[in-house]
Amino acid sequence: MSEPRPFPLPDLQHASTAPLWKAAARGEFALPRCRDCWAFDWYPKGHCRKCHGSNIDWTTLSGRATLFSWAVVKRALHKPLAPIAPYVSAIVEIDDDRLTRFVTRLIDCEPAELRIGMPVEVRFADLGYPAVETGIMAPLFAPSTQ
């Protein structure tokens, strides 16, 4: 038997993604965006995909999004994720720019009621919610209540 491995945590210092986690700790959902043309830089390339400028800044967003696709992971093949299974992995399109997708996890939802295109909204919770306490706040999503 191998030792149980810890839940996979982000490197909070990694330059490309640290602001995402810092914002989440403040209860904000932020992504990098070009200050000149407003195009999003996610995943970060460090330059604007649209105008090729380098004037990129992290911007706080509404947290509203649309469900792009999802999968109900009943059995986690990556063993460190086993404690949170079953869980709903999801990709959402953020409403601030529907061309920008965000990988997340859906919580507080009934899988049978999920539909592509349904409105979802950010829900800040511990990354390991509800089974594991990691101490890291994460931008998880849930079906919109409005």
Place this chain on the structure above:
Amino acid sequence: MAFVAEPGPAELESIRGKVAIVGVGESEHSAASGRKLDDMLFAAIDAALADAGLTPADVDGLMVSGQSAGQMTAARFRAHYGLGGDIWESGAGGAFSFAATAPHAAHEAIASGKASVIVNVHGTDWASQNAADAGGPATAHLAEAIKANAEVPFGFIPQPVYFAHVARRHFELYGTSADHLGAIAVMSRRHANGHPGAVMRNKTLTMEDYLAREPFIDPLRIEDCCLISDGACAYVMTAADRARDFPKEPVIVEGVGYAGAIEGIHFAMEPEFASTPHRMSAPGAFAMAGLSPADVDVLAVYDPFTIVALMAIEDLGFCPKGEAGSFVECDRLAFDRGRAKGGLPFNTHGGMLSHSYLLGINHVVELVRQLRGEAANQVADAEIAVYGGFSGVDAGTLVMRRG
């Protein structure tokens, strides 16, 4: 031409009719076996050389997948067979998309006099690695910084999770259903049941069995996912004008295409999410060959998941985008329902779903045997074969003709 996954289709010089495949070979394929990768690689090379009527001393070129660990090197090849002399060596071969594009890179070496008899070989011991919890297909994905910090913590890992999202999207956009994925799984198994070298040769799978399984990464069932295997395959290439000097009927490379995904390893961000780079790779290969999908007698596609095979069939041009679900109904993919009967014989060895997880090089080996008329599930009058290679970040298309 370096085959690196730049976004979009690569411009490739025509090599139509220039390269022949004159030998194929493989090791035994199995689940976790503890066999050493090197032993399996040499078993495949030995078999391919015997098939081509060659000895190791005849080989002056070696192609492998440069990004895969533990593959053959010229130094180990020479040491194993006690050879001196130079061997041209390239990392632009092996499996995945490169099992399709290796003949293109081989042609450059042949035309420039660097090599004349080139072995392309690939093996994997991922079954044994997985059993030892020591690696496997997710390794590269876990190591990529953005994925490690913005996907894995949310549970978006490994590949079955990605492709469950793709399948869901394909279902919702095009009306594809579990029965359609099941048609791929069941036909692959039926073909493996008729193939003595297939890992799943003795395990049957009916549509009832398939549908009775609960999805484990919904909407995917375990039968939608490829095997993880130990094994190796090899094929031998030479100039087409020498091909008649070899004992077996040669197979001639007619077309090669290659294309990179737009967002590389970041599958979640791919603009055409419910599609594959085959759509960008196939047109060039068919144009080079002067052929169209309607001319193809037997197809093999890289099939890590049933949904990938389904998308490959439409993205390669065998049916309109989004219609592969209904296309694969009614046993259209069976080896014994050939082109004349409106069929498209597909993965006649069972593919990675049911033959072996040899990452597509086993598909090329199978197609060569089909074109020679020596396959286990022989397609009648097979003259044109296509391999659709894939790695997630790219696709390679190989069009071959019976020589």
